[in-house]
Amino acid sequence: MSSGVEGDVAKMELGDEQLVTPWNVVANSNTGIDYDKLIVQFGSQKIGTELIDRFEKLTGRKAHHFIRRGIFFSHREFEKILDRYEQKKPFYLYTGRGPSSDALHVGHLIPFIFTKWLQEVFNVPLVIQLTDDEKFLWKDLTVEKTLAMAKENIKDIIACGFDPDKTFIFSDFQFLGQCPEFYRNVARIQRQVTFNQVKGIFGFGGSDCIGKIAFPAIQAAPALSNSFPFIFGEQKDVACLIPCGIDQDPFFRMTRDVAPKLGHPKPCLLHSVFFPALQGIQTKMSASDPNSSIFLTDTDKQIKSKVNKYAFSGGGATVEEHKEKGGNCDVDVSFQYLRFFLEDDDALEKIRKDYTSGELLTGYLKKDLIELLQKMVKTHQTARATVTDEVIAKFTSPRSLKF
Numbered sequence: 002m003s004s005g006v007e008g009d010v011a012k013m014e015l016g017d018e019q020l021v022t023p024w025n026v027v028a029n030s031n032t033g034i035d036y037d038k039l040i041v042q043f044g045s046q047k048i049g050t051e052l053i054d055r056f057e058k059l060t061g062r063k064a065h066h067f068i069r070r071g072i073f074f075s076h077r078e079f080e081k082i083l084d085r086y087e088q089k090k091p092f093y094l095y096t097g098r099g100p101s102s103d104a105l106h107v108g109h110l111i112p113f114i115f116t117k118w119l120q121e122v123f124n125v126p127l128v129i130q131l132t133d134d135e136k137f138l139w140k141d142l143t144v145e146k147t148l149a150m151a152k153e154n155i156k157d158i159i160a161c162g163f164d165p166d167k168t169f170i171f172s173d174f175q176f177l178g179q180c181p182e183f184y185r186n187v188a189r190i191q192r193q194v195t196f197n198q199v200k201g202i203f204g205f206g207g208s209d210c211i212g213k214i215a216f217p218a219i220q221a222a223p224a225l226s227n228s229f230p231f232i233f234g235e236q237k238d239v240a241c242l243i244p245c246g247i248d249q250d251p252f253f254r255m256t257r258d259v260a261p262k263l264g265h266p267k268p269c270l271l272h273s274v275f276f277p278a279l280q281g282i283q284t285k286m287s288a289s290d291p292n293s294s295i296f297l298t299d300t301d302k303q304i305k306s307k308v309n310k311y312a313f314s315g316g317g318a319t320v321e322e323h324k325e326k327g328g329n330c331d332v333d334v335s336f337q338y339l340r341f342f343l344e345d346d347d348a349l350e351k352i353r354k355d356y357t358s359g360e361l362l363t364g365y366l367k368k369d370l371i372e373l374l375q376k377m378v379k380t381h382q383t384a385r386a387t388v389t390d391e392v393i394a395k396f397t398s399p400r401s402l403k404f
């Protein structure tokens with residue numbers, strides 16, 4: 002690559018069929034995003050059985066169903082994290098969210114459910130970045146509004162059950178002014194990346210505001226351990242593992258290019274697929290279209306009517322046709338949601354078999370899904386109700402973490 006950054010293809014079109022950038026995900030074919038193709042284009046690695054076996058042997062834990070089912074499907078140098086775990090060398094987790102709505106939808110929970118599990122398995126510190134500045138720069142929102150959304154989103158994140166002794170959550174607008182060491186790393190990163198490079202990686206053009214062009218350094222900085230002196234002191238060699246949606250990879254390709262130049266290890270990554278919209282697997286859920294998503298604030302009734310009305314069916318057009326030809330689990334959104342959230346492998350496999358053979362009708366699949374989502378959302382709402390200002394203050398105050 003001319004810019005020297007691993008794979009300058011964040012903004013790319015694959016045979017005009019799919020477009021994946023941090024700000025836009027579109028698949029035009031009706032089979033959805035081609036993830037194998039994306040791995041090739043991005044230059045990442047597939048999470049294979051060998052890696053999963055090694056993980057299970059080292060940690061003594063069965064791999065999470067997100068890994069077993071290919072929901073976290075790609076990585077960059079995850080084996081290096083396993084090496085460190087084996088050698089008892091320190092590392093930490095880093096993930097984040099761009100607060101673009103007050104309410105999260107169930108798809109937004111994927112990285113957080115998974116990161117919480119990783120934190121438990123590895124027993125390591127975790128930092129969570131809310132990029133309110135990013136949403137301010139990209140959307141038609143005021144600073145005040147993005148700050149307020151970050152605070153609401155933080156409650157939802159805390160409700161996922163992170164360990165307060167090992168988790169630091171921050172919003173950029175709050176934290177950058179509090180931590181000179183963080184900003185110094187932002188500037189160090191900015192000096193290493195040219196405009197031509199970010200143009201290549203992110204597709205920025207001459208009419209993009211300069212805030213956008215400078216922003217990637219702010220998402221990169223949390224991957225350098227000395228950005229958090231209250232956790233890691235001046236240590237530069239604490240490795241970083243980032244679970245994220247594959248659309249965020251461009252930020253971290255850039256980070257992996259810069260980190261060694263600044264004397265830090267390259268961050269390692271675990272990538273997830275996108276969570277499909279109710280309307281079909283061609284696009285991901287969007288918080289801006291209320292009918293494309295199940296929100297964590299939805300009532301039982303709303304969940305029921307949205308799934309029944311909008312969840313795209315892979316079943317036959319008529320009962321007769323369905324019984325004869327069977328359903329297509331690959332495109333059936335209800336089945337796909339069960340794949341994400343039904344933890345019981347045997348139950349899921351039975352549904353897959355019976356739906357594929359035509360024995361099980363879409364209505365039954367939807368009924369199972371509705372019950373599961375209602376339970377999940379209720380559990381979340383109960384947990385969220387306990388997140389007081391005091392609890393938020395604990396998670397967001399810069400402090401040392403136990404590990």
Ligand code: TRP
Nearest residue numbers: 096097098099130132220245249
């Ligand atoms: N840019 C991400 C978003 O819009 C938010 C984010 C910041 C993030 N840091 C991250 C996501 C690290 C994953 C990992 O959602």
